[in-house]
Amino acid sequence: MEKLVGRADVAKAAGVSESTVSRALNDSPLISDKIKKKVRLAAEQLGYVPSRTATLFASNRSFAIGFVVPYYKKILPFTRSYFPALLDGLLLGALQYNYNVGIVFENYLGKYRSYRDLITSHSYDGLIFAITKDQFPEIDPLIEHDLPFVLVNNYQEGAASIYARPDEGMRKAFAHAHELGHHHIGYVTGDLQFKNGKDRLQAFEELASHYHLQTTIVEGNFSRNSGFNAFRQFGRKESLVMTASDRQAFGFLQACSEHSKKVPQDISLIGYDNFQPAGTSTPPLTTVDHPIMQMGSEAVQMLVNMIEHGKAAEQRWAETGFVVRKSTRPLGE
Known part of the structure; x- marks a missing residue:
């Protein structure tokens, strides 16, 4: 032998x-x-x-990254398009740097007491948080002990983060709505416990004021159900509805179908995310483009720089875009 x-x-x-x-x-x-x-x-x-x-x-390293996702009793995170898109970006980034990615359910850490323990035990060299509430004190010990982690779609002083600012994509959405002649727009908010829910609402209100448009705002939570339920809170005056997520837009589409209201013939619709199946829905959805896969890849790069080169925490900003499809049309056409 x-x-x-x-x-x-x-x-x-x-x-x-x-x-x-x-x-x-x-x-x-x-x-x-x-x-x-x-x-x-x-x-x-x-x-x-x-x-x-x-x-x-x-x-003295595991060459593993912990991907922290929220745990919901009624629905698992990877049934939602956001989390698979972000995971795709993480996996592509991790492949480039020869790291593995493990899934960690938020606040279900098994034998570990805290996120700090996950890193100091060398189970993971660092963590990437998929989405966290605006107030998330669980990361304070990570900041205090200078441990490597990155927030996605949140930002906080002292924490590394990558965040997609809604301003550019929503500005293009409003310019599109204005060009089509819409003057009363409805909006279904995201969950206002999250920074992206608050920031998208603020961008909506500022842009509506800039274009001198009338608005009707209904509070939602990014879910398909909140888009479906919002339908009943709009009247006849809104000729176009925007939502804080594509999932809400799909719920609104379903409600329109059940009430014999056609999109875009009777009402135009703009979503937010541009995840699957925005391009294949009926009709294909006009939507703000949220570059989440790219953000996932960048989050890995940031984390590896912290792990391997001791780089300081930095905040990066991604820009949103806008994709016009067939769910919008000129008013009165």
């Missing part, structure tokens, strides 16, 4: 210690580039493949 090549063999061939082999192959800053090159050449010539367990032990 052919003898397996071990770390000792590489150390002997390179003329270094076994611990130097581990450090060199893990790109330790304590080892010179000359020695790293010598060790890697010896390992390649001998066909040495380091064990993952030994690599993790030597680096």
Whole structure:
């Protein structure tokens, strides 16, 4: 039987210690580039493949990222388009940096007491939070102890974050509505416990004032049901309705269908997200484009920079766009 090549063999061939082999192959800053090159050449010539367990032990890292998602009793998060889109971005980013991604349910941490324990135990090298309420004190210990994590679609002083500002996409949505001649617009808000729900409402109110449009605002919570239920709170005066999420728009579409009201013939509709199935709904949905997959990939880059290079927490801002499809039409046409 052919003898397996071990770390000792590489150390002997390179003329270094076994611990130097581990450090060199893990790109330790304590080892010179000359020695790293010598060790890697010896390992390649001998066909040495380091064990993952030994690599993790030597680096004191798990090479794993915890993806923290909220837990809902009635509906699991990955039945909603937002979370799979964000996960796709995380996986593409993690692939680039050779990290794995694990799912962590918010406040269901198993044997661990806190998010801090998840990192200090080396179960995960850092965490990415999919969505958190505006007030989220659970991350305070992470900030206090300078542990690596990134907030997506939230931002807070002292925390690394990436957030999609609604202003540009909603400005384009309002310009579109104004060009089509709509002068009384309805709006279904998102959940106002979340920063993105508040910021989208603020953008709506400021833009409606800028264009001198009349509005009817109904409070919702991003869910399909809240879009469906909002239908009954609008009257005949609204010629166009905007929603804070595509899921709400699909609920509103369903309510229109059940009440023999056609979109866009009877009322125009603009959603927010541009996730699937916005482009394949009936009619295809005009919507604000929310670049969540790109944000997921950037969140990984930010986190890895903190883990591997000690980069300070930074706040990044993504811009929203706007996609015109067939759920809007000129008033009176």
